[in-house]
Structures are given as C-alpha cells and as structure tokens.
Amino acid sequence: MTGPILEVRGLTVDFLSDRDPVRAVSAVDFHVSHAETLCILGESGSGKSVSTSAIMGLIDTPPGDIVAGRMFFEGRDLATMTEEERRDINGRKIAMIFQDPLAYLNPVHSIGRQIAEVFETHGVASGADAKRRVVDLLRRVGIPDPENRVDQYPHQFSGGQRQRVMIAMAIALQPSVIIADEPTTALDVSVQAQILDLLRDLQAEYGMALILITHDLEVAASMADRVMVMKGGQIVEEGEARTVFTRPQHEYTQKLLSALPHADDTDRHRRSATVAGEPILKVENIVKRYTMSTGLFGAAKHVHAVNDISFQVNRGETVGIVGESGSGKSSVARILLRLNEPTSGRALYKGDDIFRMNERELLKLRRKMQMVFQDPYGSMNPRMDVRSIISEPLRIHRDILPKAQWNDRVVELLELVGLKAEHANRHIHQFSGGQRQRIAIARALASDPELIVCDEAVSALDVSIQAQVIDLLADLRTRLGLSYIFITHDLPIVRHFADRIIVMKQGEIVEQGTTQALFANPQHSYTRSLLNATPHPKWETGAASQLSVRVS
Amino acid sequence: MFGYLGKRALHSVVSVLGLLVLVFFLTRLTGDPSYLFLPLDATPQAREAFSALHGFDQPLYIQFFNYLGDLLHLDFGESLRQNRSAMEVALEAFPQTLKLAVMAIFLAGALALVVGSLAAAKPGSLFDRFASLVSLAGASAPDFWVAIVGILVFAVSLDLLPTSGTGSAAHWIMPIGVLMLRPFGLLVQVVRGTMIGALSSPYVKTARAKGVRRQKIIFSHALRNSLLPVITVAGDLATSLVNGAVVVESVFGWPGIGKLMIDAIIQRDFAVVQSTVLVTACAIFILNIAIDILYAVLDPRIRYQTS
Incomplete structure (x- = not known):
C-alpha cells in the first residue's frame, strides 16, 4: 500500500483578535490516501474548515497565523515551497468545493469563463480549446445543454446546478485531492443526494482522495471511509467510519450520534401525549398569486406561491409543514400572520376570519398567535437588551400585565426556556445560536399565545442544539397547552415532534396525514423521495452508491 | 431593456x-x-x-x-438681457459646463480607483492611512474656500495660473482641480471600502483555490465587482457637477450654465432661468440612463432582470 497523498501533522492555527489570539485549531493530525474519503465531522466553530483552508493557503495572515505543524503533499513540505509552487498546486493537484456556490462563484463572470480560468491559469488550454473542455466537463457533471449554458452566469442556474459547476471547476485538471467544505449544506435534501452521488462517481472514475467537511452525520455516514470528529479545534475521535458510528468512544461523539433520529427508537417520542382538543385554526383554500410583469408591454405572468391550501390545527397539537425551498411553506406562515395578504381563501381562528380582521382585531390575534423565525439574530434588535426584547410584547399589549410586574415576568420566561435571570441585562450578540433561539421563544411566549408558528426555527442550529430546542418546544407544549405550526425542510426533525405532517411542493399540498402513517406508508412519490433522500451508511450499502429506503 | x-x-x-x-x-x-x-x-x-x-x-x-x-412649439422664450432665444443662450453655455464636469469626474474616478485599490490591498498600511486622510480632507473642504485660496496662492502670490476666464489650457487647471476634490475624496472612500469587501469575498477565495495570480484576482475578480457601487456614487456626483458647478463657475468666471443660471436669476431673466433648468434636467436624465446602461453592461444579474 502506498503512503498518504496528503498528510497534516500537529497543525495549530491562531486567529488574532483585539485581545489574546484565539486558538482555532490545536495540534491536528490527519492524512488521506488515494481514492479514500475522509470525513471531518464537527459543529460550527469546531475548526474543521480552518484545518483544510490551511492546506490551500487560504487563511489570511493576519488575522490567521499557522503557529505550528507541517503539511506534506506527495511527501513535499508545503511550508518550504515558494508562493509560486503553492499556487501551482492549488487547482491542479488540490482543488476545493465550497458550501455556498452562489457566493463562491463570481457573479459578473460567465461560468464558462470561470471554469476555463483553471485551464488558463495552469497553462493547459486556452481559447476555443478551453471552451470545448469546459463544455465536456459540464456534460460530465450533469448540466443539461452545456453548449448553450456555458456562457450563462451563476444566477441563471439552480442551487444544485451551481454546485455541479463548482464540482466541474474542481475536477477540471483531475486533481489528486479534492476538499469539499459542506458541499451540500445549502441544498435541498433531494438535490443533496444527487450531488453526493456525483462526487462518489467521480471519485470512482478518477481515484482522487476526498476530504469531506460536514456537520451532517448522515452525509458523513454515507460517504466516509474514515471519520475524524472535531470539537473546539481538537480531534476528539478518529477511525474507520463503521467503528466510529457504531461504537463511538468519545463522549462528544456519543452525544452527537444520539441526536440522530433513528427509525426504530420509539422511546424518544416528543409528540404530544394528550389527545388533541378542539380546532383553533382552520385554513380553507388559501391562494397566493404573484403577478410578474415582463416589461412595459409584456404579458403578465401569474405565479402561484401558494395554491389552494387547507388544513386544521387543534389545541395542543403540532402540525409540521415540510417542503423544500420554493415549496411555499414559508408563504403559508407569512399569510397566516398577515405579513403577506392572500389572493383568496379563509383562515378561521376560533371562528373569526383572520383575513377580514381590522387593525384592532389583528393586534388581539397577534397576542394569541406568535412566530419564531429561522435566524434569531436577524429577528431581534441587536441594540436592545434581552429584557427589552422579551418585554416588548408586554409594551405593545398593555392590558396583559401592569408595568411593575414586567421584570418578574421576564425572569419567569427566561427560566421557562432554560436561561437564567441574569441573562436579562445582556445583549443578543453575547449568546450562542441555541440560546438566541431560546430568547426568541421566550419573546413569543410573553403574550401568552395559544399558537406558535415556527418557521425553520431550528434549521440554523447545530444538530445537538436542534434536539435541545425541540425538546424545549415539546416541553412547553405540555406545560402551557400550546399548539405549533412547525415549518421545516428537514423531514427527520419533525418525525418525533409533529402529530400531523403536511408535505408541500410547488405551492400545493401533495400529502398530509398523521406522522406515523406518513412515515410508515408514504402515498405520494414526492414524500417517498424526501424520505429516500436521507443518505444511507456507506458500510451497509457497500461500494455501490445506492440509497435505500430508511423506512421499513 | x-x-x-x-x-x-x-x-x-x-x-x-x-x-x-x-x-x-x-x-x-x-x-x-x-x-x-x-x-x-x-x-x-x-x-x-x-x-x-x-x-x-x-x-x-x-x-x-x-x-x-x-x-x-419648441419656443422657449426670449432672453430679456440678450434679446435672443433663451434656449440658444443656455445651449451655448452648457458645453462649457459639460467639458468641465466630464474631465473632473473622469480624472477623479481614475485617480480614486488607483488610490482606493492600493489602499485596500493593504488595509492599515501607511499608504492606506495617508490616502484616508487626504480623501477625507478632499471630501470635506468647502469648494468656494478652496477656490478662493487657490486663486490667492497660485494666481496672486505665485502668478502661475490665471485668476479666471477661459482661453488657454492653464485656465482649466484650477476649476477642474477644485471640482475634482470632493468626488475624488468620496470615491476613494467608496473604492477602498468595496475593494476590501471584494478581496475578502468568497469568490476571491475560489479564485485563490484555483491558483489564480494575485494581480489577476485584484483586477479581474475584485475590481470588476467593486465597480458597481463606485459607479452609483460617481453618477450621483456627476449629476451634482452638471448642475451644481454654480459656485466654482462664479468664482472662476467660467461661462458655463451654472454661472448663466445664477446671473439670470439675479437679473430676473425668467426665460433664461427656465431654459437652463430644462437643459440641466435633460442632461441629468441622459446621464442617469447612461449609468443604468453601464450598470447592465457590468452586472449580468441586472441585464437578466430587465431584458
């Protein structure tokens, strides 16, 4: 067996800040061999991206500083190479695929030009020859009609196609190592499966080593030969994928894996225990149509963001609305809260039509119907302290509580969501993502609501934190008799939390039913594809890249 | 489009x-x-x-x-003072202003691109701090004051340049210099800011991962993207130069539309005031269209939305 292509020993990286330098990565060792996939697994801030950026020389110095460690590529020490030699390796020998292809592709250059730049930079081909090669590459990564699309710009492609373009750019010179940094995180589940398939195929074809950075345990399980788990800039566990996933040694790995929802664990149900009560919200045939004008004299086009949606939420019940981006799930939420006006339809809150309410009635309704958004940082004023943020609903709805009791109520709410009284004086930037979402929930609870609409409320959080926030929501539901509309793109999340699930696609409901029935016996092909899209561990499928149904 | x-x-x-x-x-x-x-x-x-x-x-x-x-009927009235068509008077003065404005904005823009890019390449360096100081001073110095001091120093004391009027190339130097000052100062700040942003942007990281040379990264990737906000600000400044050269034209006795307008207002030559306003309004309209087209040329996302 030949030695590793790429080897990193004792890598330590500091980032300079105003005060002391912050250690981002501490004494990290790893290596990867020909045709092997190494997954670096970790939550945000664990140092997994920094470790690989160092290999490409992409860490800006300052603020970054490689304090110690050596990196060997094909036996040569990267640190002793000249700038020009490093530049020659980048793109030719080691290539990188980034998380968000829209941001990582230059918006003002055509994709053809950006891919051809790899050939030109390394003096392989230029002009018509380069363009011909680009078209071949685009065809290889599955872009339809590559001859015409080569001159288009990144914004004219879908998210999945953009990631294919990014992959085409990476494999242009058939590098021996590809580093993929969260390559599917920004994509929908069904697209994620396609991109992972493509990476696997290309690896089989070219035999390149793949370093895959991800926070997604399922993605890691489906791709990895070896796994390295990082936390706080250090490696906590490393080994064969199968061993790490089935017999995790480190406490942190065990905790991570326990957050992974399993099809067979019945003791983890967070569904509401009690039988649902009377209906509190009845949505009847809501439609939201956008008219797009195509120029001054062009014909108007109608786009249905939401088309004929009806459902019902009962007291104490959780309804999950699941769909990929553009499915209209968030539009439904915004319409129900009257942040957007529907084109037609009714929504009866305890018998009163929300869409016919005047300002005063709406204000009353908003006491009872609250919302928790995806990005807690963006939805809370950074200049207000936590006390002001949580007591703001009390300031708006003056009849809830006399002002003298606001402080006590804020403390009570903070404790209810698992925070402490002294947190009230801090500002939002002093909290972690999970804590911020707890504050957002406390704010939503301040006006004693009956129904809370959660729009991707845990999607921005790390896996282990997601589980904690969902546990909190489930607990609050029992204690306060709340109902939820829980909107998410992630079907496994709602599995143990929602009582009923609505699956949406292109503005329409394709399937709805109780959670058990939907998971056990999905009727619509789209629901099945969402369930199938969850990747299956590599060691169970063997070398073949099949994806099998997780649900028996 | x-x-x-x-x-x-x-x-x-x-x-x-x-x-x-x-x-x-x-x-x-x-x-x-x-x-x-x-x-x-x-x-x-x-x-x-x-x-x-x-x-x-x-x-x-x-x-x-x-x-x-x-x-x-395209009859814009008669000038009371000059006894001829008011529009003719306005159109005669306008090219003088336009020449001044175009030269000032192009010189300011070109200089600002160089200075701003160099400052952004190494933020916090000595050059960067010097550029920030000079550009801030330029952006905040009142033009009438700079114009008068300029005349005192270069025309009266040193006797290098004419005090006012037109004729030789030397007559252009001070008006353009004073007009450039503010646009130059503001544009350096904008170029520097957007270039720093662009150089740390994800797509520049991609280019570095591809092995692209630093020089090409700066000019082909970063600068092209930075131009968009720069053009917005430059367009705004150009607009103010086309109609707002009143002070500089008055101080230097430049026979442009700004001076004509202020003279006509003082003399209550109504038809001329109306004609100068009409001419500058049309010029600003054309300028704005030109900026929009330039924007669409530079940014494919805008081209796509409007076509």
Missing part, C-alpha cells in the same frame, strides 16, 4: 414637468423685471408698456399656459 428605458423616460417627463411648474412660479416670486431692466426714473406708463410687451401684465396662470403652449 427598451421597455425599461421607455418607463424611465416616462417618469422623467413627469418630473421635468413638475420641475417646470415649480421654476416658473418661483422665478416670478423674485419680483418685477421692469425695475431691473428700465431706468430707475422710468414712468409708470413705461413700466406698464414693458410688462405688456413681455406678457407680465397677465395673470400668472395665463402666463403659465402661454408658456406651456410655446413649449409645444
């Missing part, structure tokens, strides 16, 4: 009409022109005759409708 341009043109016609209404009535608030054009001891009869001759004796709204009617 053309549908979009048509829409813009329509909007502009509406705003120009509004502007004309405003200017028409505001100029007539300045007083009766006969007191300025006739000798102080002119008889009331002579004043009435003067007013009747130029139609100033009629009610304001009649005067306004007459003016609009004349506009439809």
